[in-house]
Amino acid sequence: MSIPPEPPIGQPNEAPAALPHARARRLAHLAWIAVLAGAIALGWTAYWWTERISIDRLRAAGAQRLELYAASLQNLLDKYDFLPHMLELDKNVLALLEHPGDMARRLDVNTYLERLSGQAGSRIIYIVDLQGRTLAASNWRQKDSFVGDDIRFRPYLQNALSGHPSGFYGVGTTSGEPGYFYARGVYRDGRMLGVAVVKVNIEEQERGWVQGADKVMLADANGVLFLSSAPAWKYHTLRPLSDSVRAGLAQTRQYHGLALPPLPIRDERAYVDGTRVITIGAANGSEARGTITPPLLVQARSLAPRQWTFLYVSDLSQARANARAAVLFAWVAYGFLTLLFLYLRQRLQAKEQLQAAYNQLELKVAERTARLARTTQWLTDEAEVRRRAEQQLHRTQNELYQAGKMAALGQMSASITHELNQPLTALRTMSDNAMLLFERGRVDEARQNLARISQVVARMGTITGKLKSFARKSNAELGPVSVHTAIANTLVLVERRLQLDKVAFTLDISQGDVYALCDSNRLEQVLLNLMSNALDALGTLARDVPRELTVRVTDAGEVVSIRVADNGPGLTDEARERLFQPFFTTKPQGEGLGLGLAISEQIVRDFGGSLRSEDTDTGACFVIALQAAAVDKPDGSNG
Structure with a gap:
């Protein structure tokens, strides 16, 4: 729309009419510029506000799930912490460490470890001498048995030999299976005879981490992802490893045979609470079309004292899709209101003051109708969100109930261990007494001793039975x-x-x-x-x-x-x-x-x-x- 030329000199009657018309055109230009600027500002505000709300909801849900996952993993690790202590109470284990060449004793210990591992649900239990060589193992029947292996290079064995019980996650050099290792020295009369090691499979934790498009990962102190609900990211690193770190990992064989390549992570944004927005390229480093992940929200939670870090990765695709939908809705509403305004303005000009009042009433009705439509749609969306949230809350409550029971059992572990250690000690003493009584021909006294043993065993069965019944999941x-x-x-x-x-x-x-x-x-x-x-x-x-x-x-x-x-x-x-x-x-x-x-x-x-x-x-x-x-x-x- 161009501005008409000024009238030529000598036509004074046309000038007064041309000036208001030119002014109206300029005002129309300014009005359309203002409309366009308002649309841009409204779209940006709708996008920013909707994305912020969606990210805040993802943060709250991710923080809650991180706490649940951390408590579940801690309960699993604490469950097997007592197991190496039990091996110190077995006389055959002590005798084998003092006489490693006794093959009959080794067979008895192998059988005992095999049975104990099956009862406890552990992966492997084995006994190591002070030179770092495995004397007996629960997998002694298998082709990849640990019996005879030299594991002096493992940090958990070195710590245990120095008098410091420790835990260690690593990939087995013999079986190639990953697991968490508990190691503790075996003592007799204050003298260390060897080390008891328990290997536990914690890979099953990954099965409960699947949350649709969201991902859960667990990294060690070096940034190696050893547990991940995304298989393609497992045994990758959050950052490139230095030569000294790789040399240390090669020496301890913690990730035996694995290349540990870094994930191609790109930071897009960081928040004050520590959360970040990132994108991740393909695991092989390719940046071809389609190999870059959507924007991801990363939340971290430290798992002390093991120096592990839980990472909860939320997909921001839906959050940004919601923001784009909000922009589109805002623009449609804005355009509708703009067109409606122009229509009413035209009618106001035609019908003068009385028609202007009527059109004003129509405008109010239209605005309230639009507001009611938005409110109705919001209520419908809110009802659906609440329904899904209630379903998720019900599932989360059931998991929280179970985690609460496991936490209670963990807090009682010291007294329960003491409760079981006393009858175990009594059983050992009474069994030795029974053998002496039989050797001396005192059968009646030996029978009474065996009866007391039976009572102690029944008492232990009652305790463990109640623990098993309490730990099981309820059917609600x-x-x-x-x-x-x-x-x-x-x-x-x-x-x-x-x-x-x-x-x-x-x-x-x-x-x-x-x-x-x-x-x-x-x-x-x-x-x-x-x-x-x-x-x-x-x-x-x-x-x-x-x-x-x-x-x-x-x-x-x-x-x-x-x-x-x-x-x-x-x-x-x-x-x-x-x-x-x-x-x-x-x-x-x-x-x-x-x-x-x-x-x-x-x-x-x-x-x-x-x-x-x-x-x-x-x-x-x-x-x-x-x-x-x-x-x-x-x-x-x-x-």
Whole structure:
């Protein structure tokens, strides 16, 4: 649209009409420029805001999953930490280390290690002498047996020989299978005889890391990715390795036979919280079309003290697609409003003031209609997002419940190990006594000794059976559960701690059995969390102060109440306000995640009940309220 030329001199009547017309054209140009600038600004704002919201959601989800994965891996590693200690208690192992040439003893140890490895679920268990040579192994029957191998080059063996038990991840030089190695010296009368090594397969952790387009990786201190939900990135490095690092890895053979090439990572953006946006090229270094990954959001979580790093990689393709969709929607809405404005403006000019009022009303109706349409679409999208979030929350809660049980078992590992070590020591002593009694012909006394051995074994079976029952995953189906039995099963797990801490335990419960509508395994998990918290609180009291733990069960007809109370220091005002918030804890750092009460409250709420704290004069008191369940009694009645 061009500006018409000025009228020639000598036509004074046309000049006044031409000037307003030229001014209107200039204003129209400026108006269209403003419209275009507004569209650009609106599109940029919509893109930036939508991308920011999507990335914040990815950050929150990634941080939560990283915590769950770290807790799951830590529980798996802690599960086998006690296994090398057991080998120090076996007399055949000690005898073989003192007499390595005894072939009959070696056969006995090989058979024992094979059986122990199958029971514990470990990959391989083997015994190494002080010269670094394997004397016996659980895989002694296999072609790639470790028996006779020289492993002096392994860092975990060198640390154990120097008196420092250690763990080590590496690829086996004999079998080629990766695993995590536990190594600990075997001593007798303060003198080291050899080293016990346990190899555990942690590769199964990768199966639970698959999250659609998201990826989870675990890197060591050198940046080597040894676990990854993306197979193409496994055994690559986050950065090029220096010559000195590669020389050290070659000497220890940690990644035996693997090239460890670096991933072609390009940084696009870094945030103040440590997260980064990157792209990754093809693993072979090619940068051909289609070999570069979409933008990825990387979150890191350190796993001390092993100097490992969890990396959660979220695909930003959907976030940026949402941002582009938001820009398109904003432009369509902007264009619609612009056209509508021009249409109404034209009608306003034609119908003067009265028509202007009518058109103004139409404009308001159109704006409200558009707003209502956007609100309706937003509500529809929000409902779908909430439905998917609730499904994911349900799955995450089940995993969190299981992780909570594993964490509780890990915290009780010291007392449980002590509980099992005592009968093991007694079994060894009584078995030696039985042999002497048989040799001396004292059969009756030997029979009595064997009977006591049977009782000790039954006691150990009860403890391990309760641990196995507690650790299994619940089926989440509700039914009548005996409160008596649930409390009894929980007491088996904390009985040793009650004895060690000298806590007076009182159980106030009716003679008749009481049934509640819940899941037995999860009810025991809640009781264990409450009793463990009470024992932790009682542990802060002075040694001369009496320590008391009371469990009282009341049946009020439709509601069954279980009260767990102690005479500890009680709860502060801050603790009462944030009692059931996740990751809030009053314990020292490293002694708790702050998830126990949050998980317990959610479990009881899933039962249709409630978990609350009550004010008491001394200590703390927690009340579990559950719906009573009717069961068929032997006489045919319901109760």
